[in-house]
Amino acid sequence: MEYELSKPTGEMLRQIQQLIQQASFEQAEEQARELLAQQLPPAVMQELYYLLAVSQRYRGAPDEAQQTLKRLLQLNPEHARALQEQGYLAQARGDNFAAAQAFYRATRCNPALLSSWKALLALYQQAGQKQAMELAQQHISALEQLPPPLLGASDLMYDGKLMQAEQLCRQFLLQHKHHIEAMCLLAEIGVRLKIYDDAEFLLESCVELAPEHISARTQYLTLLLRTGKYAKAEQQARWLLERQPDNSAHKISLAAALVGLGENEQGIALYQSVLDKLSQPADVYLQLGHAQKAIGEFDAAVTSYQKAYQHRQDFGDAYWSLANTKTYRFSEQEVHNMQARAGDEQTPVDDKIHFYFALGKAFEDQKDYQNAFEYYASGNQLKQQQSGYEPDKTTQMVDAQIKHCTAELFEKRGQLGATNPDPIFILGLPRAGSTLLEQILASHSKVDGTMELHNILGLAMRLRGRNASQAPAYPANLWEIKDEYFARFGEQFIDNTRSYRGNAPFFIDKMPNNFLHIGLIKLILPNAKIIDARRHPMACCFSGFKQLFGEGQDFSYSLEAMGGYYKDYVRLMEHWNRVLPGQILQVQHEELLQDTEGQIRRMLDFCNLPFESGCLEFYRTKRSIKTPSSEQVRQPVNKRAAQQWRHFEPYLQPLKEALGEELLAQYRRYEQL
Template sequence: MTKPIGDKLRQIQQLIQQASFNQAEALVSELLSTPQSSGNQQELHYLSAVSQRYRGAKAEAHESLRKLLHLNPQHARAYQEQGYLYQSAGDNYAATKAFYQATRINPALLGSWKTLVTLYQGAGQRQASELARQHIGKLEQLPRPLLGATDLMYDGKLMQAEQLCRQFLLKHKHHVEAMCLLAEIGLRLKIYDDAEFLLESCVELAPDNVSARTQYLNLLLRTGKYAKAEQQARWLLEREPDNSAHNISLAAALVGLGDNEQGIALYQCELDKVSQPANVYLQLGHAQKAVGQFDAAVTSYQNAYQNKEGFGDAYWSLANTKTYRFSDEEVRTMQLRAADEQASVEDRIHLYFSLGKAFEDKKEYQQAFEYYASGNALKQQQSGYDPDKTTQMVDAQIKHCTTELFEKRGHLGATHPDPIFIVGLPRAGSTLLEQILASHSQVDGTMELHNILGLAMRLRGRNASQAPAYPANLWEIKDEYFARFGQQFIDNTRSYRGAAPFFIDKMPNNFLHIGLIKLILPNAKIIDARRHPMACGFSGFKQLFGEGQDFSYSLEAMGRYYKDYVRLMAHWDKVLPGQILRVQHEELLEDTEGQIRRMLDFCGLPFEPGCLEFYRTKRSIKTPSSEQVRQPVNKRSAMHWRHFEPYLQPLKDALGEPLLAEYRQFEQL
């Protein structure tokens, strides 16, 4: 009987511990000669490098690590191994860089930190050595299970880290550091509700623990809960009024709440107070861009990269304005930095996407595509997106959210008519639809709210070894829960609204949960923003998203996701007839007034001329299309994907001819 791969990996580890290096490496070679998952390949190359280093085969070890870092440029222990190799060769400068990179990726690597202390001392870098000692002290104060869980978390082994942390908390129920760590793991798993509950509990248990409260504040900012975030930032500032980090967090909360003037002023006040202002310039630029201060935003982004060499996010933020054109000097700088293997993976990803935009603007489409493809390849390595899981989620919605479910339980939710949900795929024109509707006197535009996704995650359950409870449990949960969930949505989104009777939630991924939405808010309006699959697919592929759109980093995955989306929307049309309005982007471009009137009729709103002049509406817009929707409708980009058509065959193949044929009528624009 063949041993499971886990047993064989443990056998290799034992052989290395027994100094049976040749046997260990032979087993590695045998396993690598057969198909293995990316994770198993990484582990095998790592073990091979360790064995080769121990037996003195330094060149072979470097080659194993090169293969490993090609598979995963964020593998902390690969850099640690490089550090040991360079150190044994007497190259302390290269060793220091490698160990430092290892600790940047995984701050729980005690071995790297301890070696860095020695290397820093040898180089006369007393301040760096002392900082490393302080970090070692913090790690060594952690209980061993928490240190192990921290290490696992930074290694990306989140389920193992969570299990270890929960086991510790069973014996130490109110251990604040353990609760904070579990919250951080939850955040990385995107289980935001669990993380928020844990951190809220930490703040109640240890109100003076600044670290826990700061972590709670950062989570609130990340999930868009700006009213709560403002409260926490002001609490921290009462105790530490000169703390720039707290002031910067307060500025982010204020901008999120729409108090842009005060938020921008706060950012500007902090610029001269921080030693490294690049990130402050970046956030300032985002705030200025959101309110339409385009020239000021550009200056802020330029200041950001001038204060931090090779700052990829600053260059990408310039590209992401959609209207900025890079100078030849900026392009050369980006190319040099993107080619530097010592640059961080995050910087290189941002730079690749920025260079794609730069060469697209030059109409050098092949080179532009090559840069987009490089950025997407690195990003896909990080995300580990599995298209099969999306297909399974769609299958589950179709199986359980039937006509019978809505006949039986569709009347139980909260009756508020306030929400207008705009769903679909990113880059399908949802920001334009929101801007049009938000130009109506009775409608508030908000943002992409996480509330429905958070509720769906709660309903799915936390047992990773079992099938998700949701959506099957929509048949089973108590009747009164539907109205309760609907009311919670109304209450929790109140802080994002003004005084208008209706408001918009334009989280595109909510198309997966239309059944849940209609059960908890049966009177909510739902608009499906639809765009030609090739135009939408390529536009998503060349967009570097903040988070949550991991399917977009592969043309094949993008095509499969689009097909699953169309399949699920067809199901919603069948089981919820007449309750979803589809707005085809190309039809909106052809007959803008007709489509606007159609949307207003669907929402029960009287026509207002201001909706036709939506580009004059002053409001904060945080999506990549912010500058585009401040201009009248134009058809310039409708078929822009045609310039890249020679490189898009994987997208076409994944979509399939039958689906593409349905949209051919829109290719004549």
Template structure:
């Protein structure tokens, strides 16, 4: 083996031993490509095979298998390369680079599979320039003009990026977020205020959940480059993600004034209008766009969501069905029907869903949505075995696309207990406004029902799941002393300012009543912060029987967040950590938190309503008992359930699935008695 060949093999060995593989993966692939001699590829296969047997981390295993596949292909063993890549994709279904390599493997075997593989590669990693270039050839050959235009636009964009930013973008899409951040920050050191670098760093901040930094970067980018619509679009998207829909809508209107016929901007404005509850205006925009071209499946789903939030279920269902008529594999449309909780699929639709889920050509995101919809469909048919198969598969696929570690969450919740004791609140002044009523807990625990009951009171405004507390917590997360330990360092003026900031930011969602509801379940984590900045706020803990709550979460595909819900052990441990933290809050905030058990509300509605109103210092009103008659915007999965009188069919829905839930039971066995 000559010196160059030895260097190639040495690079591969280093790759397999390092903790950040993606940073050198391209180099290794290029070296292997350049060195097609059998002695190099055989040696590479030997190294990658040994690496796969040595208990590598998940990321390391992924890269070792990928390199093994590259070596197989270059040694002429295409079938082994394909088998290895199929294994990689089964373990890591969103690994774009594996799909790209699969495209090369199929290039001389099956042109259709090759093109599909390159397409999948670009979906999971839009920075894979080589895949776009391969697709460009396909689109030219097949005279796919629209696809070719979009493809060439992406090629032009990627080739215009400085190489460090292209590399950082690649790293980001392959999950190497911290490495990508390092590369991006280093580039910005020498190229201050570079717009693409600022946008990329903001996107990394969003993925790392450092939202305050991302917001600052994008806001600054928009101010410095007012003509850069990509920056404005990214900023508007983040504002919507943070629940700042009034600001998102205002920005969308500014963009629309500059480009009144821009379809994407019109859609983004409609989405923001749904966020602030201006449903009629949003629906009008969706309808106008669909009247010009009705072959827009995603737009039909968005229209359906607006109708559903409005309480118009007949038109919502019709819109979702229209989406399916235009795209039989569009999983989101099927899941949207299932997620009404009241819709029942017919046999023909069920068969279509089973077929679409089984097709190799169905996109991963569509498969996930289809699995959850099929789980609901078979559960409605009392087929627990098949229903659980699809629920389990959907959760497994979704979980593989996430970088969630329950241990980090347990540490974060434990940190809240360590940061706050009874003394933390003895001198708390903060903002004295009594307006907010926080409803916290776990998702699917009955919080929407409590919100609907309280929103039926003449003195209480119902809003939605507000992100403002999470935003304030995020803004405190990068101080010298880390959050939550720095909250006790805030003086009275700082606490008062943060409390007032919360009151001001939430004003846009209120209708003039003296009190309003903030129903963001995850705010249970931040009760210490809430009571420091808003000491007069009321806090209600919506509690549901553990198995009911956890199983209901397990079979729910959430729009975003709630990453703990896609594994039985994760969701069980999360519930245990939640209960432990709530026990702590009650011990240090005696009498400040009301726990409302969902089952008690079902058994004694009037008694529990009176108890809740008394805690909130509100007089009793009969309208709270007929909560299902209250007309308001509701955007949670339970929207249709709380528009009906109390019923108990949701209790113990886990029972038919009991034999499959041992892992969940084991996790919950740690609950305090």
């Protein structure tokens, strides 16, 4: 999360910087320490620790500087300039190996850090490392060719100062309207801000303006894959392969697009075709494993994940992917390896997070619940530092939906949308059983399962607007949008999701976060079916807490935030049921476990579908499943998992307090399963 400096704080930081430039190091240190004694936001504290360490190094106090950097890196282990300072300190004491490690880590965190690249080049030259020298020189040349404002914007972007980076980039584009590198950089900033539509428009424009600009087209392809627009991604990957038929990166992108479109066998074959051509195949083995797991090839997926960590020893995601199969059991040696890597300060933070979650699962399988919880908590703490989740914003979003999406709104505008009955939305909280509901319904001959589609979230983001100084336009603007737009939005949803479907008349969108936008869904698609996947709050929230999600779900990395989010979810669902009576079916996970056939018939009746026995034998249905529950829903219903949270109950008091006794009492009857 980017923090906007107040005017006085910003001025004080500039004064310290000026003192350092004037070689008034003791005075700079004094001012920095005075500010550090105050309660300031983490981003400001990091800047102060950095300036203090620089002052100490210049003053000739390397030990003090090292201690200051240690404190800074505890706050932010990926602070690029802190790592660069560690490099300078190591160089000064003659430890070139440690210096090279520090500078290299700095460039991994901020590839625009020109000083670190130049320091690395000098160290590689001294060591006679020709290949590394060439790589460093390539980076230096690329950075030096950038116009200074774009180099500055890149630096700010990698430092997480996205608003400042965007402003600098836009100012440059005002003077250089169709500068491709500037447009690509602005698109990357947009991706980091999760403004995907703007980023896509910029990159699409780059491709139109400069069709042969391979880098821009590759960036466009990467974004299309990230946003799940696999049909478009396939077109771009094939275009690139026509120009560069031996390019392994393009083949990997095409494989990802094919897997996204459900062409898993083709994608798997393409992944396998490039493995022997890569010097570092770990990432491809990981993607191969995901594709194999999605179609139920469990043993092959495990082998791929193991090969991934064999090729890169600190590859935390490979270990987590093994844990995330939910059925794999780690060997003693694997647990030892994970513990060693998790405790190594050289291990990148993202990998450490993956190791912590994987270790949590390993010790849970051993029934060592105390150690398991400690590892889950460590992973969540690091992940929470990265995410910067703000619970108040979720509460404000829910308040806005309740305020503006009234019964009167649906009376006046509820029949303006597209009349297609195709979509069935399964929503709620992650880990509430939505994958099981999808698998059951997708076992029906008239229903296609798809995936967690981002289309509704993307539309809501577009409607919200971008002016950070004002309240979001959405959902208040649902009262003001022209009548014809509701049908247009609904038709666009149907058209844009067609590539994920087969030929069945109905299809499922199981994006859980869509519960925030049920009002929007019913306005653009009034005949869509809504199913609320509900689970006991303690079971659901703790299952989310121990799950490392690929992207999003930032509320899940704190027990307190998770409890607050669940309460907001229940509050909003109560509102939707008041203003849209009879239009949402709540399916309680525990009731489904107790009376599977009864609940399946209830769902099919709600969707106006005849009963089919295949829905009872859902675990026999062969289809691609890309969620953490993929292996679980290929087995008959298992009641044992319903109360797993009980093993961790001694550590879950913050969650209980966040949920509150009144809410918990409503679900007490489900605790006897």
